[in-house]
Amino acid sequence: MTQPMRDRIVSFKFWKQGGVIAHASDPTIIGRRFDPTDDLSRAWSGEISGSFEDLDHAESAAEAALGIPLLEVYSPIRELWSGDIIAVAEFYEKAEQLEVDMARARRTSWLVVGSAFAASTIVLFSIVAIGDNTIRRQGRLLERRLKESEQMAEQNARLRSRVVEASERYATQTDRFLKKLGSELHDGPAQYLSLAALRLEAAFSDRHEKPAEAEEIQQSLQKSLAEIRALSRGLSAPDIDNLALIDVVKRAIEDHSEHSPLRPGVSLQGSQTIELSVSDKLCVFRFLQETLSNAARYAPNSRCTVICEAHNDRVVIHVNDEGPGFDPSDGKVLRDDGGQGLLGLRDRVESIGGRFEVWSSPGKGTSVTMTLFPRKMSTS
Ligand SMILES: Nc1ncnc2c1ncn2[C@@H]1O[C@H](COP(=O)(O)OP(=O)(O)OP(=O)(O)O)[C@@H](O)[C@H]1O
Ligand SMILES: [Mg+2]
Incomplete structure (x- = not known):
């Protein structure tokens, strides 16, 4: 062993098979037997193995007592000619x-x-x-x-x-205008025609028999008068500004009955004292005017019912009949001519925020419903 090597190696042991020490730097342990450690077993199987500061086996008690960091190395010693491991050398090197x-x-x-x-x-x-x-x-x-x-x-x-x-x-103004036009027709042309008819009557009063031409003129005058009166009646809406909902409904039905044999049944539900604006009331009136006129024209021999439901936030009016009905999806039936028919009514109802629905089918009667959502009292 060289000098520096000797300085670094603090102890050595040579192991025989079976954990017996053949030779050692500490002569007192020569010939003693210790349980083989893992490192020793690995060396016997041909590996060089070592551990640092792992001195807790009985055979390392003396080295552990030195209290310095040691590197423990096991190295197999082989026979030169056979290569068999004949012993294991163990060194403790200062580390x-x-x-x-x-x-x-x-x-x-x-x-x-x-x-x-x-x-x-x-x-x-x-x-x-x-x-x-x-x-x-x-x-x-x-x-x-x-x-x-x-x-x-x-x-x-x-x-x-x-x-x-x-x-x-706009709807209120239009109604006012129509009403005015109706009054003008009633007070103007109708009066003149009426006067003309009276004069004609008077002109031939002294005659026994009226000439045929005069009779024809008289009939034409009467017809024109009847048509102008009907027109005037249709154009004008009654003064409904101060009427309650129930009275508007009754008034529309009465007005209709004056010139039609249709006698609809009426059912009023909910609190009829709900407050409506003038345009809402006019809409109710026009709705009944048109739907009752339709029922009288197209379902004259069937039962017709008007149901008026007044809720807190809305008014729903149904006009039902059990007449021949029609197909509302048929584009030719509902004419969009800007008039007062069902389409005109839909525009009117929807323009003031209401809902308008028509249920009908051939042979199954017709039901027209309008729902208004009165927002506030309006005097416009
Ligand atoms: N209650 C009903 N029963 C059967 N058919 C109806 C009824 N109401 C409407 N109709 C059908 O729908 C069509 C359209 O009705 P709408 O009221 O729009 O127009 P109109 O009555 O023909 O004309 P206007 O109302 O302008 O005088 C009618 O021509 C009719 O064929
Ligand atoms: Mg109609």
Whole structure:
């Protein structure tokens, strides 16, 4: 053993098979037997093995007592010619430098692990922070959009309400105009025609027999008078401004009965004291005027019923008959001529925010329903 080697090796043992010490730097243990350690067994199977500061076996008691860091190395000794393992040499080498190196390696690896951990923490934190910022930004964007949608919905509701108000005013004005036209027809041309008929009658009163031409003129005058009166009646709506819903319904039915044999049954449900605007009442009146006129014309021999339901927030009026019915989906039946027929009625009802429905089918009668949602009292 060289000098520096001798300085580093503090103890050695040569093992025979069976855990017996053949030779050792400590002569007191020569010939003793110890239970083979794992390292010793590995050396017997041909491996060089070693361990650092693992001196808790009985055979290492003396070395452990030295209290210095030791590297324990087992090395198989082979027979030169056969290569068989004939013994195992065990050395205990001072390992202060190794310990220092290991401590440095440990420090370095902790440093590497720590730096890697810190770097990944920073990266993760940045990712989370960026994600968080994105989420906040999108949240703010969504909030803004939501607010804009709410504002838009409010504006739509305001505009819709203004359109309905304008339609109500327009419908009321149109009715006033029609009423005026009806009165003018009644007070003007009808009076002149009536006067002409009277004069004609008077002109031939002294004659025994009226000439045939005079008779024809008289009949034409009477016919024109009847038509103008009917026209005037149809155009004018009664003064319903101060009537309650129930009275408007009754009035429409009475007006209709004056010139029609149809006698509809009436059912009034709910609180009829609900307050309606003038345009709502006019709409009720015109609805009954048209649907009753249709029932009288197209279902003259069948039962007809008017049902008026007044709820807190809406008024529903049904006019049902058990007549021949028709197919409402047939484009040729409902004529869109801007008149007062069912389509004109639909426009009128919907323009003031109401609902209008027609159920009918050939042979199964007809049911026309109008729903109004009175919003406020209007005197316009
Ligand atoms: N109660 C009903 N029973 C059977 N058919 C009906 C009834 N009401 C309407 N109809 C059918 O629907 C068609 C359209 O009716 P609408 O009231 O729109 O127009 P109109 O009565 O023909 O003409 P206007 O009402 O302008 O005098 C009618 O021509 C008729 O064929
Ligand atoms: Mg009609």
